Amino acid sequence: MEEPEVFELYEVHYSDLLLLCSTISSSSSLEEAERLKLISRGVMEALGPEGPGLLSITGVPEASTLQRHLLPLARRLALLNPDDRKRILKEHNLGSDVPLKDPDRSVSAFAMQLGYAQGLESVLSKPSQTVDSVSNSEQDHLEVEKIKEIQDKQFRNLSDAFRKLGFFMMDLGLRIAQICDRAIGGQELEQSLLESCAAKGRLIHYHSTLDNIILKEAGRSKTTAKRQANGARDDKNFVRYRQGLSEGPNLDINGNGVGSNGFHSNLWQQWHYDYGIFTVLTAPVFLAPTFPQATEPKDLFSVTSDEEYPSPSGHTYLQIFNPNKNNVCMVKASSESFIIQVGESADIISKGKLRSTLHSVSRPSQFGGLSRETFVVFLQPAWNKTFSISDYPTKHRLSCDKCLRVSNGETNLAEQDRSKLTEEIQKIIPPLSSRLKDGITFAEFSRETTRRYYGGSGLQSNR
Template sequence: MEADAEILEPFHLHFSDLMRLSSSSSSSLTEFERLDSISRTIMETLGPNGPGLLAVTGVPKASQFRLSLLPLARKLALLSNDDRRRILKDHGLGSDVPLKNLDRSVSSFALQLKYVHNQSPELTSGGSNHGDESSHFMEGENPNLASLEEFQENEFKNLGSSFKELGLCMMELGLCLAQVCDKALGGQELEQSILESCIAKGRLIHYHSVLDNLIIKEVSRTRGSSKRPANYQLQLNCGARKADYCFKEAQKPTEGPNSEGKERSCRTSLSNLWQQWHYDYGIFTVLTSPMFLSQCRSPVIECPSPSGHTYLQICDPNKNNILLVKSPPESFIIQVGESADILSKGKLRSTLHSVCRPIKQDNLSRETFVVFMQPAWSKTFSIAGYPAENLGSSSHSSGSCGEEVHVAEQETQKPYQQIHKVIPPLQKRLKDGMTFAEFSRETTKQYYGGKGLQSNT
């Protein structure tokens, strides 16, 4: 099912202003008034009447971070299981999705990040510590068969260090935003909750193109017939098949004169999703703006988003519609999780979101890196003072659809109501006095457990 969607270009918070707002240094009256205005905008953006997310721009080394790590997501996803397992083990990474599933639409590589305040990466210096060693996705050179394992080791040489460096940088952004929100809310609840935990989960995520899944299945089929890693054999003999596939895809007729350009960018899907609708249950989720890779050329290269947005879509309860998020390529998106919503007594708003697939762009993959910031597992939640209406299913907050409601209004409510059929309401997952560990277990169970609302999606 497709639906009309608006493009949301979230508030752009410049890195330098985030640093000034989170510090306690004094400033001139003019500067104080400017920063105070920015602070109010942040709270409006992350509050009950805003989208619940913003974009941080101007972060030093953002381009180097992005180029060194994001292309490795696809390379890891297309390795044979044995090669991938070896590389992940070498760098201390794991996965939280079943990577043996040949039809998976997402490959995720995870690491628990440990944060030590005031020992985060230096964000004010320029340049990268890793040179260009991790950016060879533009080159397309094939290694000699005899040196394949050495080639792979060199290719992924900086995987672990890049993962940790970018992850800690993103945690620092989240902590600074928590300090800004705490100043506006009064107290230090968010900052202290993050510092008491000092851990976050980092995920390097590859959203598969259709062609990726064909390659993964080919790797699996040929693995048993040769002692050489099947994925590299595929690099040697699959070029013609890839080109033929992409040519046929390009020749498919479009659905009409308005199926390209702006018309395409204003359509979204409720069912053709890379990632299902959900709330994050931590404090903040920090994401890189995604990288898109086109597999219709050799070598695989980065390309701009075909629609100009990120394919991250959010559900706006104030308008009962879907918004597609647009952000600069080298920005970081920070969105509010349910823990921040609860701890702030509803003054910050958690973001209901999903990731949709591009329309008629089967050759395109999406790469991103995400850090989930959370309170300590032992953190206790209190619902005293939390708005009662926020505990129920938001699908009921838009009012009834009685006979007096116009047909057009009913139609605008349908996508919103359909989404909430797979979202367990907060009141069924959160009880007064529950720890964060208990809340996260119950949330995961009700989304994805045996009888969870998304167990079969």
């Protein structure tokens, strides 16, 4: 089985990012000016047509504290009973754009609009606070009102942490836009972001298989006083989680096959392009549930806490398609770093000088007990932003449609595997030429893109 290639992102330290966005004074040494020039070139190479369309930013102040605080809340929100979750989301002005009532969902996402006009300083000046964790086993012995009080305490800083981390990430995106504008010429990327007035933040929990078992059991026991498991099959699943076992070398914990090319047929998130300007992501955190020693298979709800777990393969499980090599790469980034990813709008606005990133999120094989937590901010232009493609290179536009090249003629086994993979991806991705017309607004482009991917009206959630 061919192992997937791991791609380590180009890193920019936050202190250098600040220097790149400032006016270099005449007192700066030639050596320092040359160093910054090389970093700027590295940024454009990473985000340009010959690069992966991604880079990472390290050393952001307070980032590690905020990420450790916020990201574990994604799983806790996802596994709350619907009534409590609805109440907490309302209190913190959060919504969702996924069907949270579906126990088979692979992702739970909690979203909020983040307005530039709110001002960064008013949010970033608030002191960081911690959240006290409370175990499920303790909650089982408390009265309903006490449980509610504990839940309120657990999530008391949810919206503040959401906004604070979100505004940090919006600032990173704006600074990267400034650097790209300086290299390209003009200020269209930065101005397009500012004119949008808002970005969307999304706290995302990628479910482990155990999470889905818990959700199903919660649904079955909704009308009963006690939570019960559903016979031997659930016992078996639970024991497999406790012991960390799988059914065979070529099966993941869900029983899904792993292809000979090393890429799982089971994805947390399907292949797609983001259609905004930049997507800013935290490096993910992986969580593994812990149980009391005396836990029996019949008690699936005795998870005492979530422990952070290192990535099983040392990468993020974000995977990108590399059109230059016609293969898939797993993205590796430093823990507690931020990933900047190019969207299709940046590709269009920059006239092809930035490259949008075709990507998906894979599940780790044989580690179905792990969940994945991340926080994402989508930076996009104003809805009335008009795209002109008269000066967008036709060759580049067509190459975007044909980036999934399928090999012909005699090929070896690895090339045949890649060809099969690219054929499958090509069926999913709507061609850019079918969605992009001269004079189209971003609202029309986003609606048509969403419709082509998912069907329906193409309208997005307002929250």
